[in-house]
Amino acid sequence: MIISIVNQKGGTGKTTTAINLATYLAFLGKDVLLIDLDPQANTTSGFGFRPSELNKNIYRVLTKQININEAIIPTKQQKLKLIPSTPDLSGANVELINLERREYYLADLLVEVDKLYDFIIIDCPPSLGLLTICGLVAAEQLLIPVQTEYYALEGLGQLLTTINLIKQDIKPDLKVLGSILTMYDRRSKLSREVWQELYQNFPYYVFRTIIPRSVRLAEAPSFGQSILEYAPKSSGARAYQRLSKEVLFITNN
Numbered sequence: 001m002i003i004s005i006v007n008q009k010g011g012t013g014k015t016t017t018a019i020n021l022a023t024y025l026a027f028l029g030k031d032v033l034l035i036d037l038d039p040q041a042n043t044t045s046g047f048g049f050r051p052s053e054l055n056k057n058i059y060r061v062l063t064k065q066i067n068i069n070e071a072i073i074p075t076k077q078q079k080l081k082l083i084p085s086t087p088d089l090s091g092a093n094v095e096l097i098n099l100e101r102r103e104y105y106l107a108d109l110l111v112e113v114d115k116l117y118d119f120i121i122i123d124c125p126p127s128l129g130l131l132t133i134c135g136l137v138a139a140e141q142l143l144i145p146v147q148t149e150y151y152a153l154e155g156l157g158q159l160l161t162t163i164n165l166i167k168q169d170i171k172p173d174l175k176v177l178g179s180i181l182t183m184y185d186r187r188s189k190l191s192r193e194v195w196q197e198l199y200q201n202f203p204y205y206v207f208r209t210i211i212p213r214s215v216r217l218a219e220a221p222s223f224g225q226s227i228l229e230y231a232p233k234s235s236g237a238r239a240y241q242r243l244s245k246e247v248l249f250i251t252n253n
């Protein structure tokens with residue numbers, strides 16, 4: 001199953017969710033491939049890799065310099081593999097723009113590896129540009145992290161409109177797995193209000209799991225570690241473990 005993690009809004013917890021969901025799915029015994037599709041390469045550095053020093057990366061795959069199988073690297077988590085990103089990927093937007101079937105570019109490449117994994121998780125950049133469109137078209141399911149903040153739902157309409165256009169024009173069977181509330185503060189009234197608003201207005205599933213605001217989650221990437229390695233007993237770790245179980249449950253895996 002291919003799941004893209006999307007929200008064109010910056011800093012909503014896409015990368016944190018990509019790293020830790022992928023890690024826990026692998027920890028629970030699934031074969032997982034994580035693809036960093038963001039030129040910021042935060043997922044790549046979150047595993048302790050230096051993006052500019054790797055010559056195996058998604059940019060070189062998209063520009064046909066290497067085969068997708070050659071770009072897959074192991075992580076410390078057995079069963080979890082990574083295709084890294086690089087800042088060069090920002091150029092892919094321009095390089096791919098004139099190609100035929102450019103929206104299908106990643107989808108076509110994934111056909112080769114799809115069967116080898118239980119889950120392919122794609123961390124998309126914070127825009128609705130060509131890379132994200134490629135990420136949407138490649139996906140079977142979409143996971144939308146929503147940050148618990150005042151304007152949380154702003155921009156979700158635009159995202160859902162884009163998703164509907166892709167369903168209409170390109171991929172009728174694209175599904176929204178659900179939205180997941182991140183950086184939730186139990187003590188704040190605003191957090192409860194945002195949850196209620198999302199729950200009442202979001203037209204698809206809202207995950208029962210809520211990701212709390214946790215310093216441990218923010219610290220882990222600077223040590224190149226997932227939350228499972230860095231602070232497995234923390235509230236953030238427990239939340240991402242619950243989220244991965246909920247994903248397994250609702251996808252019948």
Ligand SMILES: Nc1ncnc2c1ncn2[C@@H]1O[C@H](COP(=O)(O)OP(=O)(O)OP(=O)(O)O)[C@@H](O)[C@H]1O
Pocket residue numbers: 009010011012013014015016017038040042124125126182183184211212213214215217218219236
């Ligand atoms: N639950 C959390 N608690 C505390 N800090 C968090 C949490 N989730 C994410 N963060 C921090 O918030 C910032 C944004 O998170 P993250 O990078 O996951 O978002 P993103 O949506 O991938 O951002 P971008 O849109 O730039 O790709 C990061 O510094 C991250 O460490």
Ligand SMILES: [Mg+2]
Pocket residue numbers: 014015016038042123124125
């Ligand atoms: Mg990110």
